[in-house]
Amino acid sequence: MKLRLSVYLDPGLMAQLTKLAHRKVQPRSLIAEAANASFLTPDDADRREAALARRLDRMTRQVERLERDLTISAEALALFIRFWLTITPPLPDSAQTAHWQKDANVSNRSSRPWVDALQGAKPLAEVSINKGNDSTSGQTRHRNEAKA
DSSP, X not given: OOOOOOOOOOXXXXXXXXXXXXXXXXXXXXXXXXXXXXXXXXXXXXXXHHHHHHHHHHHHHXXXXXXXXXXXXXXXXXXXXXHHHHHSOOOOHHHHHHHHHHHHHHHHHHHHHHHHHHTTSSOHHHHHHHHHHHHHHHHHHHHHHHHO
């Protein structure tokens, strides 16, 4: 059993309701009832929230997959560099001494973490992240030492 309700509508809204009822070949009261039910039912908000949660979960999985792939790529590069350094013949002693004296002032501070990583002390990805965080303090320290 349905209950009766009298509603006053704006003339423009009544015209839209009449057109839709005529197009759907349904009575106006049925279309108004469906519109009220749709408006009052919270299912639409729940569906949107569930869809949003699914999208966020999918994006989280994609970011985790990218992070895993990036770690694998960094470790593969580290293995290649370690292999390359292993098969590359060392410089003669005289050239090596000259090279280390020339390079000691500039790159010793910046290359030491990489050397440690390549020797297996830490994963290369961890050294890269830490190096990025410490780069500004290292540059300031290097500039201050150069002035002194």
